[in-house]
Amino acid sequence: MLDKLSLDGKTVIITGGGTGLGLAMVRALARAGANLAIAGRRQGPIDDAAAEVVALGRDAIAISTDVTDSTQVERLVTTTITHFGQVDVLINNAGAVQENVSKPLWDITDDEWHMVMNVNLTGPFYCSRAVSKPMSEQGHGKIVNVASGFGLRAGRDIYMYCCSKGGLIQLTRVLSFNLARYGVTANTIVPGFIPTSSTESDIRGTLPRSGDFLPIGKLGTPEDLGPIAVFLSSEASDYMTGEMFFADGGGLAAGLGPTGHAPLVALEP
Amino acid sequence: MPLLPEYDLSGKVAILATTGGDQAPHLALALSEAGALVFTIARRQSHLTAVLQALEGSSFANRGGVVADLATTQGTSLAMEAFDHHDSPVDILVNDVQSMFAKPFDEITMEEWDEVQSRNLKSTFLLTQAVGRRMVDKQYGRIVNLVSGLAERGMINTSAFSASQAGLLSLTRSLAVEWGRHNIRVNALGTGWTTAEDIPLEVQQEELLVRYTPLHRKGHPRDIAPLLVYLCSESCDYTTGQAVYVDGGLNAHP
Numbered sequence: 001m002l003d004k005l006s007l008d009g010k011t012v013i014i015t016g017g018g019t020g021l022g023l024a025m026v027r028a029l030a031r032a033g034a035n036l037a038i039a040g041r042r043q044g045p046i047d048d049a050a051a052e053v054v055a056l057g058r059d060a061i062a063i064s065t066d067v068t069d070s071t072q073v074e075r076l077v078t079t080t081i082t083h084f085g086q087v088d089v090l091i092n093n094a095g096a097v098q099e100n101v102s103k104p105l106w107d108i109t110d111d112e113w114h115m116v117m118n119v120n121l122t123g124p125f126y127c128s129r130a131v132s133k134p135m136s137e138q139g140h141g142k143i144v145n146v147a148s149g150f151g152l153r154a155g156r157d158i159y160m161y162c163c164s165k166g167g168l169i170q171l172t173r174v175l176s177f178n179l180a181r182y183g184v185t186a187n188t189i190v191p192g193f194i195p196t197s198s199t200e201s202d203i204r205g206t207l208p209r210s211g212d213f214l215p216i217g218k219l220g221t222p223e224d225l226g227p228i229a230v231f232l233s234s235e236a237s238d239y240m241t242g243e244m245f246f247a248d249g250g251g252l253a254a255g256l257g258p259t260g261h262a263p264l265v266a267l268e269p
Numbered sequence: 270m271p272l273l274p275e276y277d278l279s280g281k282v283a284i285l286a287t288t289g290g291d292q293a294p295h296l297a298l299a300l301s302e303a304g305a306l307v308f309t310i311a312r313r314q315s316h317l318t319a320v321l322q323a324l325e326g327s328s329f330a331n332r333g334g335v336v337a338d339l340a341t342t343q344g345t346s347l348a349m350e351a352f353d354h355h356d357s358p359v360d361i362l363v364n365d366v367q368s369m370f371a372k373p374f375d376e377i378t379m380e381e382w383d384e385v386q387s388r389n390l391k392s393t394f395l396l397t398q399a400v401g402r403r404m405v406d407k408q409y410g411r412i413v414n415l416v417s418g419l420a421e422r423g424m425i426n427t428s429a430f431s432a433s434q435a436g437l438l439s440l441t442r443s444l445a446v447e448w449g450r451h452n453i454r455v456n457a458l459g460t461g462w463t464t465a466e467d468i469p470l471e472v473q474q475e476e477l478l479v480r481y482t483p484l485h486r487k488g489h490p491r492d493i494a495p496l497l498v499y500l501c502s503e504s505c506d507y508t509t510g511q512a513v514y515v516d517g518g519l520n521a522h523p
Contacts, residue, residue: 001494006270033271173521180483215449224507227275236495239488242521246511250449253442253510
């Protein structure tokens, strides 16, 4: 029953695969047997990630891609299919957090709004649209979207990030409902607070510095997402679609506030 | 076949409690295939026999099991005494607590209501308390509650059953928060319309509910087995207090 957790011979496209959560997922996917098409804006990190995959004995290509440009996204998918012959899985992981992520509503410019919505929501839409035809024609495929706990809860002065990630969760549901008839599934990974170099430089003060405010008492690591990404990319998740898989240290089960709040109230007579 | 070592349960001891349904043998097989030693607590001898026959048929080493009414403190004590014959700690608890019941709300008797809540919810409370105390002492544990998607959605005639499942989901959330600092993870695995029988697709699709399910088939316990293994593994460290649904797309459906 557990053989289905293998990705032997599967081709996975992952965006934002050169750094952070994406790189950790690339490593786990390759260890599970997958061949990878790694996309990212900057060539250096995705070349390094591809070299790691090849060192594990799998095949990998690095394709510099700006997911907000649909022409580049189409090229990503056609290049992948030309090289590997097929695409089995798409992981929409590329995301943007902008400088000063938390900003009063009245100071947010049109461009700032559109930039984050384009990367976090339009990008995954373009990528999903591009793979949906070949996946539907081959009768199987998996789309995995990487959202955020901020897609379900509000953050103080965090508008674009929350709205785009909420939209991504809803995109997953609509994709799942409509692509089910073609054998294509779509699910969301919902990470909680997981420090990466990107959050270190961009989100800064808006994220908790430690796990003190989380039920499990510690922050997550990018490696926590590895086995989840492999499961959602594998045949072991064939009957799962339109769903969310959380990795948040219990943050969403409680919320940051009630953690540590332990009332004692006797039963009323 | 490259398989991540993160999914390995070798050396782990699991208690599997089942109050009904037909998925327990498959759940026990999955845990065993991943390397865990399974001890089964069943409400009926027939449930226990089905699990043990499946394990022995696949020649997986196991810890046997016991028949006990987990909805009573005596039954829970009896079950834990039987488990203690092996004199080993427990790492994993799987509560397969989905004794189904459907009847018009107006006709449900108090006895029926109590029985459904006892079998599915009270038994989970009592066993999880007994097993969980040991996990707290050991500062390690993985608890998975199997729940129905009816924890989230309504359906005609399922009020009593749905309430029991929503109770399990809520228990999952609060216990995850309460025991998070003890290195114990508590999650729910949600299922939709399932059967352990291998029914041909054409026959399944004669049923309205199957055609309504986006993936156009019923779920099988095999569909949730690998996920159960992950949720029971050490590497499932940052996921807690949540339900993961494997339901053919029912939850995302209009």
